[in-house]
Amino acid sequence: MAAQLHIGMSLSPTWLSGEGWRRPDSGVEGLYGADFALDVARRAEAAHLDFVFRPDTLYLDRAMVETGPGFGALDPTLLMAALARETAHIGLLTTVSTTFWPPYVVARQLQSLNWLSGGRAGWNIVTALDGQRNFGMEAMPDAAARYARAEEFVDLVKKLWASYPAEALLADRGTGRYGDAALVQPVSHRGESFAVEGPLNLPDPGYGPMPLVQAGASERGRDFAAAVADAIFASSPDRGVAADLRADLRARAVRQGRAADAIRVLPGLSLYLAGSRAEARDLHAATYARVNRARKLASVREMTGLDLESWPGDRPITAADLPPMPAAPRSRTHAELLRRMILREAPTPDELMTRPEVMASGHWQIVGTPAEAADEIAAWHAAGAIDGVVLLPGGSAGSMHLSLEALVPELAGRGLFRQGYSGRSFRGHLEESRKPEAA
Numbered sequence: 190m191a192a193q194l195h196i197g198m199s200l201s202p203t204w205l206s207g208e209g210w211r212r213p214d215s216g217v218e219g220l221y222g223a224d225f226a227l228d229v230a231r232r233a234e235a236a237h238l239d240f241v242f243r244p245d246t247l248y249l250d251r252a253m254v255e256t257g258p259g260f261g262a263l264d265p266t267l268l269m270a271a272l273a274r275e276t277a278h279i280g281l282l283t284t285v286s287t288t289f290w291p292p293y294v295v296a297r298q299l300q301s302l303n304w305l306s307g308g309r310a311g312w313n314i315v316t317a318l319d320g321q322r323n324f325g326m327e328a329m330p331d332a333a334a335r336y337a338r339a340e341e342f343v344d345l346v347k348k349l350w351a352s353y354p355a356e357a358l359l360a361d362r363g364t365g366r367y368g369d370a371a372l373v374q375p376v377s378h379r380g381e382s383f384a385v386e387g388p389l390n391l392p393d394p395g396y397g398p399m400p401l402v403q404a405g406a407s408e409r410g411r412d413f414a415a416a417v418a419d420a421i422f423a424s425s426p427d428r429g430v431a432a433d434l435r436a437d438l439r440a441r442a443v444r445q446g447r448a449a450d451a452i453r454v455l456p457g458l459s460l461y462l463a464g465s466r467a468e469a470r471d472l473h474a475a476t477y478a479r480v481n482r483a484r485k486l487a488s489v490r491e492m493t494g495l496d497l498e499s500w501p502g503d504r505p506i507t508a509a510d511l512p513p514m515p516a517a518p519r520s521r522t523h524a525e526l527l528r529r530m531i532l533r534e535a536p537t538p539d540e541l542m543t544r545p546e547v548m549a550s551g552h553w554q555i556v557g558t559p560a561e562a563a564d565e566i567a568a569w570h571a572a573g574a575i576d577g578v579v580l581l582p583g584g585s586a587g588s589m590h591l592s593l594e595a596l597v598p599e600l601a602g603r604g605l606f607r608q609g610y611s612g613r614s615f616r617g618h619l620e621e622s623r624k625p626e627a628a
């Protein structure tokens with residue numbers, strides 16, 4: 190029996206990027222309040238999604254403020270706490286960087302969200318790409334140093350969660366014993382990056398291990414994900430990339446003594462959905478109509494070392510044109526995806542401007558009707574390329590509504606996704622993945 194898909198919904202909100210926020214129905218004025226995200230979370234919960242998710246950064250690109258909200262956003266963990274009171278089933282996946290925060294604070298915030306939501310908290314672990322100057326660092330530590338710190342960080346957070354176990358909480362009115370202090374133990378951690386005494390000042394609520402998601406798919410990132418994560422949020426612009434990544438991560442998990450399906454590959458899926466294919470194409474074209482070409486070419490240069498400033502728009506870029514990979518790209522994952530595409534397809538600069546590797550953080554993209562999107566998702570699933578997706582609807586609020594109210598029910602109708610929740614914890618949704626009787 191094939192496992193069903195796991196589906197998450199980004200609250201990013203990707204459907205407001207490009208021209209999306211300018212539409213009359215975008216609701217952009219409400220972006221920094223709880224109701225905006227709550228509307229999406231309620232729709233996602235009505236579709237029985239595994240989780241809602243907020244990516245996050247800790248810096249602001251000033252130039253981007255001119256043209257759209259970008260990553261200017263509420264703190265994701267506080268936002269999830271607001272959603273926790275108003276939802277009952279859906280997982281709440283927040284993003285917290287291991288590069289900037291102290292582990293004790295992170296362990297406590299995530300466990301607080303877990304209590305407030307009744308076991309629905311999840312942690313998207315990122316090592317971050319920028320923002321060092323907001324934390325007293327001149328240069329960003331390189332990826333290897335960030336991953337070394339991340340490994341110690343996650344290990345320490347787990348030890349802190351275990352330091353005040355659920356069984357230690359007695360609240361026994363008869364005996365007057367509130368807790369069993371013998372079960373509450375310091376962690377006495379002295380490591381390369383952190384020294385933390387513990388224990389955590391908050392008990393484990395007893396819902397099982399909190400789901401951990403990781404983003405970043407370099408060699409080091411994959412090893413890290415295979416060791417600790419329940420899922421990887423992936424950038425997989427084509428099915429081959431996704432299938433390779435999934436096979437590789439499963440093998441790495443087994444080498445680390447875990448089951449192959451302990452790690453799930455969930456690519457971001459950028460969706461431009463409409464009632465007809467032509468309308469969907471128009472939506473996509475309108476969203477990218479105002480693209481800042483100079484900024485995109487600068488990002489191609491950062492990722493590949495290739496300067497396309499004076500390159501004719503219609504001249505193909507071949508393998509011979511590619512300089513060696515830059516020593517330290519901001520994200521090796523994204524740089525490698527772009528390189529792989531150039532080597533495979535020899536695109537022109539004009540073609541690059543339509544490609545997800547340049548335009549959409551390397552995410553898989555579908556432009557069409559909900560039924561066409563369901564066909565493609567089903568094909569990737571059947572090919573063993575994915576365990577699920579993170580929905581990143583683009584273009585308009587309408588595209589977001591169709592993702593949740595047409596595409597997901599279509600997948601459920603085909604037996605590829607749940608028809609209802611069987612439990613209330615995020616861990617439970619991830620573990621419940623057997624296919625029911627075909628409808």
Ligand SMILES: Cc1cc2nc3c(=O)[nH]c(=O)nc-3n(C[C@H](O)[C@H](O)[C@H](O)COP(=O)(O)O)c2cc1C
Binds near residue numbers: 284314404410424
């Ligand atoms: C799909 C994807 C999503 C990411 N999301 C975030 C994010 O929300 N916030 C962040 O600070 N970094 C994010 N990152 C950056 C990673 O955490 C990591 O720092 C970066 O990819 C470098 O690791 P790598 O060499 O393994 O690619 C993301 C990376 C990928 C591939």
